[in-house]
Amino acid sequence: MASLIRKFYTLTLIRSGNKVLLGFKKRGFGQGKWNAFGGKVEKGESLEEAAIREVHEESGIEIVGGVEKVGELEFTFEGESNLMDVHVFAAKSFKGEPVETEEMRPQWFPIEDLPYSQMWPDDYLWYPIILKGGKFRGAFHFQGHDIILSQKLEEVNEFA
Numbered sequence: 001m002a003s004l005i006r007k008f009y010t011l012t013l014i015r016s017g018n019k020v021l022l023g024f025k026k027r028g029f030g031q032g033k034w035n036a037f038g039g040k041v042e043k044g045e046s047l048e049e050a051a052i053r054e055v056h057e058e059s060g061i062e063i064v065g066g067v068e069k070v071g072e073l074e075f076t077f078e079g080e081s082n083l084m085d086v087h088v089f090a091a092k093s094f095k096g097e098p099v100e101t102e103e104m105r106p107q108w109f110p111i112e113d114l115p116y117s118q119m120w121p122d123d124y125l126w127y128p129i130i131l132k133g134g135k136f137r138g139a140f141h142f143q144g145h146d147i148i149l150s151q152k153l154e155e156v157n158e159f160a
């Protein structure tokens, strides 16, 4: 098999008590799905800087006090040569109110009522881990964007 081209992304959870802020992706990759906020890491930027920037760009929320790493996800797609290396963070605290942007329409959801049927199909497997305060590592191989062909998921205490 030809070697895969690894690309780095962030995905950041904004939580307030019993609620999680998700955004409805209006365009581009993942269009039509509810997701946390994130995107590609830019040249010269750390993963944490990228996480904070993407949250602000996509939701208007300003992260205060940094982010904590809670997950590592690898996504590959049948017939494609990219490997998406997604670093999952939780915001320690934040300020501001969510605003709709060109890319995302934000909405708060109770943690017991996340719209899993309209999220990426792997999300219902790992959200419960981070919502109970855990950390995880996962790898999912997709056919298209809706079918998982193979998967690995483990809860971890820390990241290497």
Ligand SMILES: Nc1nc2c([nH]c(=O)n2[C@H]2C[C@H](O)[C@@H](COP(=O)(O)OP(=O)(O)OP(=O)(O)O)O2)c(=O)[nH]1
Binding pocket: 009, 010, 011, 028, 029, 030, 035, 036, 037, 038, 039, 040, 041, 075, 084, 086, 120, 121, 122, 123
């Ligand atoms: N929850 C969840 N998020 C995922 C999955 N797969 C996946 O790529 N993501 C996230 C990682 C990134 O945050 C986001 C993809 O980044 P993007 O293509 O929107 O990046 P971007 O905003 O920089 O790109 P652009 O549209 O501005 O070109 O989707 C998944 O299966 N579940």
